[in-house]
Amino acid sequence: MSTRINDTTDLQAISRKRDLRRKTIPALAQAGPVSVWMILFVTLPMLYIIYISFMSRGVFGDVVYEFSLESYQTLLDSIYFKVIVKSLQVALFTTVACLLLGYPFAYYIARKPPAVASKLIMLIMIPFWTNSLMRLNSWLLLFQTSGPVNTFLQWAGITSEPVTFIYTDPLVMLGLVTNMLPFAVLPLYSTIEKLQNSLLEASSDLGANPRQTFFRITLPLTFPGIFSAVILVFIPSLGIYTVSDMLGGGKVLYIGNIIKNQFGSIRNWPLGAALSVLLLVITGALIFLYTRFSKLEDMEVV
Amino acid sequence: MPESIVSLIDVEKRFGSNLVVRKMNMEIQEGEFLTLLGPSGCGKTTTLRMIAGFEDATSGIIKVQGERVENKEPYQRDVNTVFQNYALFPHMTVFQNVAYGLTIKKVPKDEIRRRVTEMLSLVQLAGYENRKPDALSGGQKQRVAIARALINNPKVLLLDEPLGALDLKLRKQMQIELKRLQKKLGITFVYVTHDQEEALTMSDRIAVMNGGVIEQLDTPREIYDRPKTRFVAGFIGESNIFDGVVRAVDGDLLRVECPAGMLTTRGQGFQVGEEMHVSIRPEYLEVGTGKFEGFELPAKVKDFTYMGTVVKTALDLSDGTEVKLSRFEQDARFREGDAVQIFWDPDKSVAIKKAQA
Ligand SMILES: Nc1ncnc2c1ncn2[C@@H]1O[C@H](COP(=O)(O)OP(=O)(O)OP(=O)(O)O)[C@@H](O)[C@H]1O
Ligand SMILES: [Mg+2]
Numbered sequence: 001m002s003t004r005i006n007d008t009t010d011l012q013a014i015s016r017k018r019d020l021r022r023k024t025i026p027a028l029a030q031a032g033p034v035s036v037w038m039i040l041f042v043t044l045p046m047l048y049i050i051y052i053s054f055m056s057r058g059v060f061g062d063v064v065y066e067f068s069l070e071s072y073q074t075l076l077d078s079i080y081f082k083v084i085v086k087s088l089q090v091a092l093f094t095t096v097a098c099l100l101l102g103y104p105f106a107y108y109i110a111r112k113p114p115a116v117a118s119k120l121i122m123l124i125m126i127p128f129w130t131n132s133l134m135r136l137n138s139w140l141l142l143f144q145t146s147g148p149v150n151t152f153l154q155w156a157g158i159t160s161e162p163v164t165f166i167y168t169d170p171l172v173m174l175g176l177v178t179n180m181l182p183f184a185v186l187p188l189y190s191t192i193e194k195l196q197n198s199l200l201e202a203s204s205d206l207g208a209n210p211r212q213t214f215f216r217i218t219l220p221l222t223f224p225g226i227f228s229a230v231i232l233v234f235i236p237s238l239g240i241y242t243v244s245d246m247l248g249g250g251k252v253l254y255i256g257n258i259i260k261n262q263f264g265s266i267r268n269w270p271l272g273a274a275l276s277v278l279l280l281v282i283t284g285a286l287i288f289l290y291t292r293f294s295k296l297e298d299m300e301v302v
Numbered sequence: 303m304p305e306s307i308v309s310l311i312d313v314e315k316r317f318g319s320n321l322v323v324r325k326m327n328m329e330i331q332e333g334e335f336l337t338l339l340g341p342s343g344c345g346k347t348t349t350l351r352m353i354a355g356f357e358d359a360t361s362g363i364i365k366v367q368g369e370r371v372e373n374k375e376p377y378q379r380d381v382n383t384v385f386q387n388y389a390l391f392p393h394m395t396v397f398q399n400v401a402y403g404l405t406i407k408k409v410p411k412d413e414i415r416r417r418v419t420e421m422l423s424l425v426q427l428a429g430y431e432n433r434k435p436d437a438l439s440g441g442q443k444q445r446v447a448i449a450r451a452l453i454n455n456p457k458v459l460l461l462d463e464p465l466g467a468l469d470l471k472l473r474k475q476m477q478i479e480l481k482r483l484q485k486k487l488g489i490t491f492v493y494v495t496h497d498q499e500e501a502l503t504m505s506d507r508i509a510v511m512n513g514g515v516i517e518q519l520d521t522p523r524e525i526y527d528r529p530k531t532r533f534v535a536g537f538i539g540e541s542n543i544f545d546g547v548v549r550a551v552d553g554d555l556l557r558v559e560c561p562a563g564m565l566t567t568r569g570q571g572f573q574v575g576e577e578m579h580v581s582i583r584p585e586y587l588e589v590g591t592g593k594f595e596g597f598e599l600p601a602k603v604k605d606f607t608y609m610g611t612v613v614k615t616a617l618d619l620s621d622g623t624e625v626k627l628s629r630f631e632q633d634a635r636f637r638e639g640d641a642v643q644i645f646w647d648p649d650k651s652v653a654i655k656k657a658q659a
Binding site for chain 2: 196198199201202203204205206207208209212216217220221
């Protein structure tokens, strides 16, 4: 019995490979215009950045076209290394917070009738359409020393002195989380919405309480959405500099700010480029993991 | 009288203003194969879902093994369901799917392995343990769904059109297998279908539902031979139904006047002047010329249809309604357009009370 099953699996694998080849070539042809566009606007600038990162910096902040690994050595320098680690930590924190906040919210929306759900999604999108500088400024106003939050804390007797919120890590994280939350909710919503209710009913029918159903059925089946949310939140929060610039007041430094400064005021393009390459590598690694993971899923299903 | 395993007492279900199940009363006996049969939208699925606990009854009492379950969640009820779309967990193998209930109950690993293996061979799926549901055919998925439910040794197994998605041949085969399984395990089956042949061949008892009401709950024989309502008579098998008024009662012989003429039937508990219905199966209908005792139903032969093993004859009555007669051979005495008289053995027809409006 079991050998027969193996035979069919082999056959399936072979025909799938053949399918793949048959499908790849026309797909590439169709992607022609897209590839040109991608090469022009994505690949070329990226290659240029990589190229610059291996050059040296001139005395006046110009790029001297001489091969050098200096920028990459600088990255290992403890100051930069610490910033990189801290940026990773903050991005990780933001991602986890967005997942913890976003999942229940996405779940709630997905279980509503479609008409209500689309309105709720709209609500999530509204902050998107407001100017981000305005949004960040409003956080500053809320949390400044004489702002409403401090006034309230003192009024309620929780603190006697105003607390310094602005230009601190926690406020930056708050800004990041609120900024990134929609990127977590949308992919989560779209996978949770596809989850068949009968699967949850079947689980309950077979004796699983709601908690067991969540961990054994809901969570594994919505994993693709979780992974998309991770990528969509983690990568931008690693590179974004507006939030830390505004809410951190330049005192709180992340990779994003440093890159911006290298290309701007400090004028060390090779170092900025090397940092950008680092971000690219992290992004690439995550996307690689994602495709590997989803391929594995596919294979197991077949 | 044996203890009922499931009782529904005055159960009602309302979706908004839509009353989907009305004052339903039903006692399901331990070990029986009970089928809910009825047209689409009559509330079969809703009834089943209330027993399983997926739907709350708007009012009424539901008991499983004598214990009230209205406030129990599905996972606290000792019943299991086989879903129409199978609802297999796509991220789990066949083994993991079948083992699910036992894993939840934290049954020891080697016992799980033993029982899953046993269950899979019972549904003839040994060797398929490591497949994912996507790699199974419809019939195989159905077996996994059944195994996954049965492994929990439920008191009652609820099946909602479990064979609805299968082709005819596979369906016949699965009908036999399901019946065999039910007999072997002695588990109570509550089975939903709108295929009356399936209901008649598999069930110990059938509840014929219409518009949220059980019209009749009886053995297949009784349902077929002694329909209690006009709906049941028309829904199960083919029937010729006459609406009429009782004109004379002679013991249990009733003389009935209907728009097409006069007829005679047996029936008890009817009074002169009462409106009622008479149902006669096509195989019992007789045709002749001349006068027949107790009958006066002139008709005209309309056409003959060959249906493989039987010949159906359609006849028009004087009020324009059509009756059908079926025989193994065509009656050589008549041809299309002939004027004839219709009659039958009054023992063969069923007198049906008119439903209270
Ligand atoms: N969740 C719901 N909300 C509102 N109305 C519902 C809901 N579920 C069922 N109904 C309505 O209740 C009635 C009975 O539905 P039910 O699914 O029980 O019918 P059924 O007998 O199983 O029919 P079928 O043979 O088509 O499956 C239908 O009119 C249906 O539209
Ligand atoms: Mg149904």
